[in-house]
Amino acid sequence: MNGLHSLLAASASNAALWTFLVYMLAVFSLAIFSNKLMRGKNFLSEYFLGSRGLGVWAFALTFAATSASGGSFTGFPSKIYTHGWILGLWIGSYIVVPICAMGLLGKRINQVARLSSSITVPDILRDRFRSTSFGLIAVALIVFFMSFNLVAQFKSGSLILKTLVLEVGVFQDASTAVNGWIEGIGFLEGVDAGYLICLLTFGIAVIIYTTYGGFHAVVWTDVMQGIVMVVGVLIMLPLALMLVSKGAPEGTGGLEYATRQMIEMVPPEEGTVTLHSTGVVTENLAIRQGDWLTLPGESPRLFRVTGESNIPVGSSSASDVSVLEIMTPGDINRVLGHEDTVIRSDLQVDLESLEMTAYVFGGEEDRNGNGQLDEGEDRNENGKLDHPQKGMYVTGPGPDKREMNGFLPLSLAVSFFFMWAISGSGQPSSMVRLMAFKDTITLRRSIFTVAMYYSMIYFPLVIIFCCARILLPGMENESDRIMPAMAIFLTENIGLGWLAGLLVAAPFAAVMSTVDSFLLMISSALVRDIYQRNINPDVQEKTVKTLSYIFTLLVGLGAMAGAVNPPQFLQDIIVYTGSGLAAAFLAPMVFALYWPRSNASGCISGMLAGFAAHLAMYFSGIFTNGSFFQPYRLLDFDPIIVGLFTSFAATFVATLLTAPPPRDLVQKYFCKPRTES
Amino acid sequence: MSEQSTDRSPDQMPEPVELEYDPVFIHARREAIIIFCTWLVGLLWMVPYCYRYGYNVADPSQITTVFGIPSWLFWGIAIPWIVANLFTTWFCFGFMKDAELVDNPNEEIKSPAEGMESNQ
Numbered sequence: 001m002n003g004l005h006s007l008l009a010a011s012a013s014n015a016a017l018w019t020f021l022v023y024m025l026a027v028f029s030l031a032i033f034s035n036k037l038m039r040g041k042n043f044l045s046e047y048f049l050g051s052r053g054l055g056v057w058a059f060a061l062t063f064a065a066t067s068a069s070g071g072s073f074t075g076f077p078s079k080i081y082t083h084g085w086i087l088g089l090w091i092g093s094y095i096v097v098p099i100c101a102m103g104l105l106g107k108r109i110n111q112v113a114r115l116s117s118s119i120t121v122p123d124i125l126r127d128r129f130r131s132t133s134f135g136l137i138a139v140a141l142i143v144f145f146m147s148f149n150l151v152a153q154f155k156s157g158s159l160i161l162k163t164l165v166l167e168v169g170v171f172q173d174a175s176t177a178v179n180g181w182i183e184g185i186g187f188l189e190g191v192d193a194g195y196l197i198c199l200l201t202f203g204i205a206v207i208i209y210t211t212y213g214g215f216h217a218v219v220w221t222d223v224m225q226g227i228v229m230v231v232g233v234l235i236m237l238p239l240a241l242m243l244v245s246k247g248a249p250e251g252t253g254g255l256e257y258a259t260r261q262m263i264e265m266v267p268p269e270e271g272t273v274t275l276h277s278t279g280v281v282t283e284n285l286a287i288r289q290g291d292w293l294t295l296p297g298e299s300p301r302l303f304r305v306t307g308e309s310n311i312p313v314g315s316s317s318a319s320d321v322s323v324l325e326i327m328t329p330g331d332i333n334r335v336l337g338h339e340d341t342v343i344r345s346d347l348q349v350d351l352e353s354l355e356m357t358a359y360v361f362g363g364e365e366d367r368n369g370n371g372q373l374d375e376g377e378d379r380n381e382n383g384k385l386d387h388p389q390k391g392m393y394v395t396g397p398g399p400d401k402r403e404m405n406g407f408l409p410l411s412l413a414v415s416f417f418f419m420w421a422i423s424g425s426g427q428p429s430s431m432v433r434l435m436a437f438k439d440t441i442t443l444r445r446s447i448f449t450v451a452m453y454y455s456m457i458y459f460p461l462v463i464i465f466c467c468a469r470i471l472l473p474g475m476e477n478e479s480d481r482i483m484p485a486m487a488i489f490l491t492e493n494i495g496l497g498w499l500a501g502l503l504v505a506a507p508f509a510a511v512m513s514t515v516d517s518f519l520l521m522i523s524s525a526l527v528r529d530i531y532q533r534n535i536n537p538d539v540q541e542k543t544v545k546t547l548s549y550i551f552t553l554l555v556g557l558g559a560m561a562g563a564v565n566p567p568q569f570l571q572d573i574i575v576y577t578g579s580g581l582a583a584a585f586l587a588p589m590v591f592a593l594y595w596p597r598s599n600a601s602g603c604i605s606g607m608l609a610g611f612a613a614h615l616a617m618y619f620s621g622i623f624t625n626g627s628f629f630q631p632y633r634l635l636d637f638d639p640i641i642v643g644l645f646t647s648f649a650a651t652f653v654a655t656l657l658t659a660p661p662p663r664d665l666v667q668k669y670f671c672k673p674r675t676e677s
Numbered sequence: 678m679s680e681q682s683t684d685r686s687p688d689q690m691p692e693p694v695e696l697e698y699d700p701v702f703i704h705a706r707r708e709a710i711i712i713f714c715t716w717l718v719g720l721l722w723m724v725p726y727c728y729r730y731g732y733n734v735a736d737p738s739q740i741t742t743v744f745g746i747p748s749w750l751f752w753g754i755a756i757p758w759i760v761a762n763l764f765t766t767w768f769c770f771g772f773m774k775d776a777e778l779v780d781n782p783n784e785e786i787k788s789p790a791e792g793m794e795s796n797q
Contacts, residue, residue, distance in 0.1 A: 052780070088750045089731070092723045095754075095761035096716050099768060103712045107776060108705040114780045255745025263737050391737020394747045396727060410728055417720045440776050444769040451765040459758060463746075594706050596696075672699045 017165055019501030020508070023228075024205055027512075030220040031213030038214060043545050044532075047214035048524040049119045049436050052110075054219065059437045060449035061226035062219040063102060065513040066429055073229070073507030074160065075571055076458075077486070078479035080465035083400070083407040084262060084393030087462050090408055093417040094458050098450035100421040106434045106443050108593040112669055113435040120521075121428040121585070122529040124435075128592050128669060129600035129661070132534065137604060139529040141584050141611060142428055146522050147559065149577040150515065154563035156574075157206075157511040158199040163484055163504070171197070191564060199563055202512075207556030210516045211549055215436070218516040225509035230456055232487075232506035235499065237460045239490040240467040247334070247470070258467050262393040265469065266327040267363050268476050270401075271356035273303065274319040276348040277311050285311040285346070287321055289478070292341060295349045302326045302335060303349060306477035317350075324477050325356055331473040361406040362392035362399025393469065411636035418641050423579055426586025426644075429517050483507055519559070523552040572629035576618060583610035583643025587651045595655075596670045602655025610647025614639050701776040708773055715764065719757060727753040 038046045045051050054062070080087040109124070116127035122142065126135030165171040171194070179193035209217055245254030252260075275293070277285055287309040295301040307322035326332050335341050357363075392399040396413075397406030408416075424430065437443050468475075468486050475482050487503035527548050532539055539547075587610055588603035617639035620632035631639045731749030734740060743751040 085747055085750055086731075088746075088754045089723065089727045092727075092754050092757075093716075093719065095723075095758045096712075096719045099712055099761075099765050100716055103768070103773075104709050107708070107773075107778075108702065111701055111705070111776070111778055114778055117781055253745050256742055257745075259740075259742050259745050259747060263740060391734060391740070394740055395734045395737055395749075396732035410724070410732070413724050413728070414720070417716075417724065421716050421719075439778055440773070444773050444775075448766055448769040451762055455758060455762055459755065590709075594702075594709060596698075667696060670698055670702050671696050 017171075017501075019505050020161075020165075023505055023509075026224060027205070027209050027221050030224070031209035031217040034213035034216035034220065037216055043541055043548070044528060045119055046216070047545075047548055048520060048528065049432070050215040050219060052114070052436055053438050054433075054436045054442065055438055056442050056445045056449060058219050058223055059433070059442055060446035060453065062222035062513075062517075063430065063433050063446065064098075064450045064453050065222040065226040065229070065510065066433065066517045067097075067101065067424060067427070073483055073510050074156070074480055077461060077465045077468075077483045080462055081468050081479045081482045082476060083398035084265075084469070085259070085462070085466060086396050086398035086408050087465075088459070089396065089413055090416055091420070091458050091462065092413075093419075093421040094454050097421050097424055098447050098454060101424045101427075101430055102434065102443065102447045102450065104425045105431065105589060105593060106437075106447075107440055109431055109434045109589070110437060110443070112593060115669060118435065120524050120528050121431050121589075122525060123533075124431075125588065125592065125603070126529075126533070128665075129603065130665060131600040131604075134600050134604050135529055135533065137607060138585075139525045141581070141607070142525050143522055145577040145581050145584075146429075146518050147555075147562075148573055150518050150522065150555075150559040151562040152573040152577075153511055153515045153518065154199065154203055154559050157202045157508065157515060158195055158563065160508045160511060161198040161202050162194055163481060165198070196564065199560060203556065203560035203563070206512055206515050206519070207553060207560070210519050210556065211552040214548075215520060218513075218520055219436075221516065222513045225513040226453070228502065228509045229506045230453060232503045233457050233460050233464070236464050236487065236490055236503065239494065240464045240471070240486070243490065243493055244467045244470055254467070255463065258470050259394060261330055261470050262466065263391050264328060264330050265393050266390060267359040267392060267399040267401075268327055268474070269325045269356040269358045269363065270306070270477070271323065271325070271354065272320045273323050273355070274317055274350040274353035275309075275311070275321050276317045276350060278346055278348070280316045281311050281313060284313055287311070287318060287344075287347065291347075292335065292343050292474075293323065293347055293349050294336070294343055295351065299329070300332065300336065301349075302332045302474075304474040304477075319353065322477075324474060326474050328473075334470070335473055359399050359401050360404055361397070362389055393466075409636065411633070412638065415638035415641055418644065419579065419638060422586070422644065423582035423640050426582030426589070427578065428581055428585055429521055431585070431589065432517075432521060519552060519556050522555045523548060526551045526555070576629065579638070579640035579643065580611065580614050583614035583640060583647055584608075586610075586644065587647035590648075591651050591655065596666045597660055598651070598655050599658055599661040601658040602651050602653075605654035606647045606651025609650035610643045613646035614643030617642055700774075701778075704774040704776065708768075711768075711772075715761075715768075719761065723753055723757055 041051055076087070076091070079090070112118075112128060113124055116124060118124040118127055122135045122138035125138050126132060174197055175194040178197055182191065182193060182196065209221065241254040243254075244258045245252075248254055248257035275287060287305055289305055289308055291305040293303040293305065295303070303323040303325050305321060306324050309318050309321045311318045326335065336343075397408045397410075400407040403409075437446065464486065465482065468482055472482070472485060472489060475485060478485075483506075484500075484504045488500045491499040491503065527544065531547060532544060584607050587606045591598040591606065592603055617634065618628050618631040621630045622628050624632045633639070634642050727749055731747065731753065741748045746755060
């Protein structure tokens, strides 16, 4: 479909496919092995919690892999590429994420879960306060948030898989065949056949191994996926630095050179143009995404096609072709000077027809101070900006196509400190993992391991994809694919194309490890928290087992069905559900674990208040910004901050206003066992 | 809320003086407070530092680098990252207390309804 894809076709797609198959084989073996392990153990505790026996590697890597969802390997690199070094601050709080997310609650939640024999998060809240309704409220919120999240994750997994196999012959044939079958089926109307195949492959694989293997299968695949991710990054880092330093002058380090080049960079412009062919075409002339075009002159202008188009038979031009203009002279020289660059010499850019728009922040100095780009005043007769701004990619708040205040204004930088470290601690999926470690030695070593693990992933990613700005200019329009593009580019250059398969598997692994654990959380909520604890407490072990398999299967199939026609705003759904869960669960859990005076009324109030306050910010977005997914930002802060503060305040106040908890409960959960009467 | 035993008389209220808290709880709470403070210190170092030296730079061509990283990011993020890792290492191996975490022998996972009857 474009330059990247033909590159994929050339070398790596088959390798990627083979890597994927080997990888899936390993996953299934792990599931079978886990299933064997379950025999002779308490089914529920083993299936949903691995019998609380996780050791260091399993615990650390399952924790790291679950929280590093697909975003870390698609969204994050794309953001680094688009906004530059500022992403270092965006991700900054990851320096304390391991110690916060595992240390804040870890030891106590594990202890309390053991004391109450809980295996799910609602279990803990219910037993800790001896309140059935609290348990049910928690279940409802978990199922609500996680279902949405699961659908979004299924979609993102399928899209990543599609990138991986797009150029594989078998896949293309299958797409064509499936396209024929689904025609006329109402439910599948307008669904891309390729996407559907990927969804089915991805979905069925995840559902089967999760359903069959349970918690241990999820944990072990997480471990494998975690290793794939870190190995991928550690291979890419030296390669990226090495390739960048090739262009550097004598005595300048690769990264130094990259940063110096980035200082000179100016954000690209987007727009449309009319293209003329050299004469009337006799057969359809395709204009493909990724094609390079130039406008020769003293200082040539360089464009890249961003949308497919064509010049039809009998015509000699195509109008309104979407293009991106590279604005940085250094980038233009690099592209034109590169041996592999093919310029479409058969197409001419019509200067008169150019209609380009610069970034709102970073594309232009706002010389009139009116917050607007003033086309007439600030452009010269060629339509080029007079004063494009340099240095945007190496300073804050970072260039941004749409946001007036740049990519990361101060308030958002603060918000992300809450988002990653604090909200990360409040995820029920993390809490479940904290209930599963074997002993405190495991906890201590795991916090250390995760800290090292994150250090090896996140800051190196910033460096790698800053280098990508120099190595692969003009990818702004398809920045979501910068990760596979960079993987292929780097490995091609050292003649190891097959390695790309492993690198491209990393983001896929990341999504898979998130999906499987969420799947298990929803089904555990249904089987344990609703059926066993409320409908039929005396249920037989055999029935529980059957039900667990059935529910895991059904939830998975449901989410997959939802993802056939998935909602848009993929990333927004993930952000909404993640921060919403934290707003609802963190405060009640903190008070339940650390404050003997806390009671059910207080914690329920806190949970509902946090949920409502957070939701209210999103609802207000409909009226103030015109979309649910552009939430109202109170004092410019993200809704997560409003949600967390409301939740903590509400829990505290409501607790003090209501009666203290019964003494025996306090004794059970806060005092030494031997003092129990 | 309805299950909450609000009918208990005040003399049954928990009075910390009478209760001997479990050391696991005390240690865990102390560790949690320290972790929260660590987060706060991280926030107060990283965001203001980066904002002061890395935002709205008048002349970006004058930006200095350390090991090729813009210096505001090096001192604002990379160095704190190393410090945080050292702190985490000390915290995990030199400060955090071990505790014996034992399963409650009285409560079987298979009997979830236990303890619920008293309120019904």
